[in-house]
Amino acid sequence: MATMASFFLFFPIPTINACTKSSPLIPLHRFILPQSLNFCPFPSRFHSLLTSSHFLPLASISHDALPFSDDTPEEDPLQSLAEAQLAVSEYLQRFGVSEDESVSIASNSPRFLKMLVDAVRELDETSMWVSWSKERGELDGFGFKEKVALMAMEKGDCGKVAFLESVGMNLSSAMNVARYLSGEMLPSLIYKVKYMKELFFSGSGDGKLIGKNARRMMTNLSIPPDDDVQQTLSFFEKIEARRGGLDMLSSSEESFRLLLESFPRMLLLSVESHVKPMVEFLEKISIPKERMRSIFLLFPPVIFFDTEVLRSRIMAFEEVGVEVTVVGKLLIKYPWIMSNCIDGNLKQIISFFELEKVPNASIINAISSWPLILGSSTSKLQLMVDRFDGLGVRSKKLGQVIATSPQILLLEPQEFLQVVSFLEEVGFDKESVGRIIARCPEISATSIEKTLKRKLEFLISIGVSKTHLPRAIKKYPELLVSDPHKTLLPRIRYLRQRGLSERDIASMVGRFSPLLGYSIEEVLRPKLDFLVNIMEKPIKEVVDYPSLKDMLGKNDEEFSVAFLNYKRTAEHLRPPTFYSAKCSCCCIWGGYESSYPFEVDGVKAELVVAKVAKRSCCP
Structure with missing residues (x-):
């Protein structure tokens, strides 16, 4: 023995x-x-x-x-x-x-x-x-x-x-x-593993997008996580430590191994009585089966939820005005909003915005477009709201910012203040900075060195003087966040192709900077073609047009009338013709007449205005 x-x-x-x-x-x-x-x-x-x-x-x-x-x-x-x-x-x-x-x-x-x-x-x-x-x-x-x-x-x-x-x-x-x-039993276990692997790792090739959304969750969550969220974060950390990181979340055998190790309880679930009913429920709220893997990979504990629990969490969003179909779309990217901690934070976020007098429509838009704010504490949101308030952006204006760019509220206050200081150095006061940010909130989240300074250098390089920079930015703040290679340069090249010089373009941009934001095919080309081909006017005449905004915003008929009225008063005003005559009282009186030629819808006409000077004795 x-x-x-x-x-x-x-x-x-x-x-x-x-x-x-x-x-x-x-x-x-x-x-x-x-x-x-x-x-x-x-x-x-x-x-x-x-x-x-x-x-x-x-x-x-x-x-x-x-x-x-x-x-x-x-x-x-x-x-x-x-x-x-x-x-x-x-x-x-x-x-x-x-x-x-x-x-x-x-x-x-x-x-x-x-x-x-x-x-x-x-x-x-x-x-x-x-x-x-x-x-x-x-x-x-x-x-x-x-x-x-x-x-x-x-x-x-x-x-x-x-x-x-x-x-x-x-x-x-x-x-x-x-x-x-x-x-x-072993055969049952084999069946479950195969089913789960197909559910989690088959579908469209959106692996990098899934990894990106996982990183967003890890970065922006600032409320105390519940057990389900904490387990999910730990799972992400294990994936991130491997070669390829979170980009491999949806395509790696290693990810499946870590998934089973982190959530072995999913292999105890009944496929027929639990998992398949969950899949059917998700299909009913307009989530395609091939996209469900995003939900299960980005928040694996959701597979343990009873369908009634999931339904109640969705109803909480409906109660604040978010439609079911919208919730379904959000779940594909941010399924963790179904967690218990987010369910409790949702009401606090709504109450916070209501106290700040943010319109309800803006709140709904913010949640629908950037649900990551639901993972933020109200104390963190308050810090950014105070910074906006200091620039005069509050109530309805704050609602506009939140509705269009809710991600701005998740910035660190110090980063926001650095952008404000930069704009003040360019030549804006705090009130103007507030108006610029309210119109284009994305500027707040833009890198000063990599984006803002380079955009100013670009505008100077095309001939906009430093003294005119504040005016150009104030009229079109989007210049600071537009891609020079995809947006600005193509429009400049097009204007050069039409015969305008660099000086002409700089003059036009300095007076009306939104010019570089108009679509070439939908606005610039049709307007210039109409001017040259229909009205038979030289392209250079558009340079000195007093209101490029009116010109580009009008339809062809309105533009032709406005343009001709401008030309009549500016260039085509015929010198007045003086004359004299006798009245019935045998008094000598005089006057003049002026002629204004114009054309509308191909019909040429002439407007004659006469001005008569009479003596007091004349009837």
Whole structure:
């Protein structure tokens, strides 16, 4: 019995030994098999040919790649590997696993195989098998394969450890998860894992977007997280620490492994009575099945929610004015808004904005467009609201900012004040800064060095003088956040192609900076074509037009009348014709007339205005 004690010193009785109803083939006695080891419910094609192609090709496996070392030169390590794989395959089939499935598991669980083989060799080296065969005659004459199968039975995990390793887990994690799933039958577990993997990792190629939304959650959440949110954040941290980071969240085998390790409870859920009803519920709120993986990956605990709980959380959004279809779209990017902590913070956020007299429509728009604010504490929001108040942006103006750019409220106050100081250096007072930010809130979140300064340099490079910069920015603050290469330069190049010089363009931009924001195809080209082709006017005449805003904002007929009126008063005013005549009183009186030619809808006409000067004696 000394040898027996030494065996359990190195190989303690495993803790994964709960094979009850789910695995009736495992006996209570650790070393007595219920039936012959040669028995297999699925007659294996490998009983006569151990080198089947279902296992790892023996000829292609190097000695160093074997899952165990070869300390006994008289044994063939490749043959031992094949026998060990076959033993595990037949062992798995005893629990109802198909032959093909068992072969795949045995071929993809090398550490589990090594553990069994090392245990067998340890017993061989200490002659433990001999002592057991003397005590139990049924063990006499066991071969290597039978010994491996016996050690697999001794582990008591009913094949779960081998299977979990085959789906990517390391051996220690597989043993921990198998212990948690001790009551699950192996075929049922295999079915659940396949279903979950398809649910979580099949769909559209939006992996980077999923990773981006995960980072947003990690960055912007400032309220105390509940257990579900905390587990999700821990899961994200594990993914982020791997190569590729969160961008690999939706496409990596490693992610699936970490998902099972972090949330093993999902494998206890019933697919038919819980998971599938959840999928059907999400489809009813207009979430396509191929997009559901975003929901489950970005907030895995949602799969544990009862559909009634999920329905009540959605109703909370409906009560504040967010439509169900909108909530469905939000769930694809931000499913954690269904968590318990967000459910409690929602009412606080609404009350906070109402106290600030923000219109309800603006609140709804803010939540619908940037639900990340729901993860922010009201104290953090108050800091930014105070900064806006200092610039005169409050109530309705604040509502406009929140409705169009709610993400501004999540800025750090110091970053916001740096942008304000920069605009003051350009030449604006606080009131003007407030108006600029209220019109274009995105400026607040823009990098000073990478964006704002470069935009000013760009405007100067196209001929806008430094003294005219404040005027240009004040009329069109969007210049500071427009992409020079995609928005500004294409319009400048187009105006040059039409015959305008750099000086002409600089003059026009200095007077009316929104010129660089108009669409080429929808506004600039039609207006200039009408001026040149229909009205037969030179392109240069547009440079000195007093109101480019009126010109670009009018339709063709309105523009032609306005343009001709301007030309009549500016250039085409005919000098007055003086004349004299006698009145009935024989008095001499005089006057003049002026002519104004114009054209409307192709009809040329002339407006004649006469001015008569009379003496007081004339009737």
